[in-house]
Amino acid sequence: MIIRSAILTLAVLLISCQSEQEWIIDDNSYIRFKAEDLVQVDSNSWEIPFTVDVTTSGRYIVRPYQMDTDTVEMWLEDYVDNKDERTYNVTGTMHVFNTRETNPRDVEQVHGSPLGEGRHHMKLHLNRGDIEDIFLEFELIQSHKASEEVLTQSMSGEVWTQVWGDEFNEDGLPDTTKWTYDVGDWGWGNNELQYYTVADARNAHVSDGTLKITARRDWEGNWTSARLTTRGKTAFTHGRIEFRAKVPTHRGTWAAGWLLGNEYVDEISWPYCGEIDVLECVGFEIDDTIGQGLNHATCHTRKYYFKQGNQIGAEIEVDSMNTVFHTYAIEWDEKEVRAFLDGEHYYTYDKNADELEWPFNDPQNIIINLAIGGGWGGAQGMSDFDNAVYELDYVRVYERATSIVP
Template structure:
């Protein structure tokens, strides 16, 4: 009898977990298509004005060389290209205007570029500037990596009180030596009282809601998701840009947003 009952209980438990995860899933792109990124989900930032960090890339729009879906993966690819004034092209995709979220569990499975001068990021910005311009309304960096510090992943938040310009930003680093060779899952669990940062399902950092004011916790309104590769810039280019590594790509296997941690 026990041999019969235990498998049934196990199967029921697994099915229950699958149903709960499916019910909690509120937005996703599994990249089960080919061509340009889905325009109902993704929009482009375009240009080469430095993006506040003296970056070198020109972000293109609807150019498959820089952003495309193939073999079940989103490819964001940065190129050395003399046809652009600063010598590089890349892509910056975001969900602004299509989807934004206030609280939830956001996870992205990705493999990162490699080499000095690369600066890939998976991050979130506010749909509306509720408290004013950056950094007053907040920024959530789910994953940042700079190529001159290979294998070190950063998870960070920026607010008016806590930001890199003041040297007060709140973040943590975790060693991921295979980040450019293998896929890893980068995630946050954004709750009303804290934001937990995860790498492959393991929590490595928490930013807590102090309860003081928006200068310390502006994370009470919807944010949208951004995926990009920057080149050079104040941080990414702090040790120069290697001219012999291009092209470089970030591959994304999926993006999933849940109403709560599955």
């Protein structure tokens, strides 16, 4: 039994050096709220508005503590004053029990919440108002690092020449000279269920010439998976990007191979930074028996994106998605993004009047991941399965050259 006196002491010290509702978040920080900070919204909801200055961009653990009542539901909203009037839920719903006599690592906590350096106007939302003391702990677990190397591909030649790739020929964990692990379970902006792990071979490993990303459910019903990105290593501008892959069936899976702008730091960055979905498949659109289903290609920009319902995309039928490798590709130049399945062109995005339509002359990072549930993956519920495998033969980037160099 561990009394929370250390937290209380530290929080009081922080209060003594902060103005009311103004806080600094560094590598490990506590914030304390009192009953009088609660603002009632309606009969079932309360909120606490506050402002923080984040000193380091990165992914954070958010741990809530409350000492005075039964379980409380909370979630943390970031950038409440954003100009697009969006709601940025950066924790998902946290079920917080009385933590007065609880080991700090046993409390409800969310990993991976993205916070960029600078000032954030936030709200903590609660379903109860009969609380005397609430604490939020923020712990930095992964500093943000944009890609310093940017490869800009020529699109004017006649012959495709490979400039980057991973053939997944070395058994073991993925190559960390090429890939960074995204980490956490904050919902990833889509209310997803999985925790993305770091360097766990049960969720991402290379064997027999392919990368296997495996989503696994443990005996308590919790999901883990992996999300790999070139962020912090290499970003790309223009070129042909290919994912050769098999995707899993099962209602509730959501496999993806895509690109996200190198300018992304936290949720306020998107969709201004741009997103290009090359391979995107949800299990409820795939026949579990024969593997026939759909792939979606989409470009998300500030002008056109799915949370506005006006995204511009296309879909194509794919046979034997789970048993046969298919090549999902885009060709991306200064004016267009074109998508291909096994060489067949089926989608073009050509809105390029301004940066709100076309952020794609700036670098993008490659991401490969397997999500579980969420706003789209879980739109038709979950079938009963304990694991699913997304298998990649390679990821490649090409440019057009005038001739093949011997």
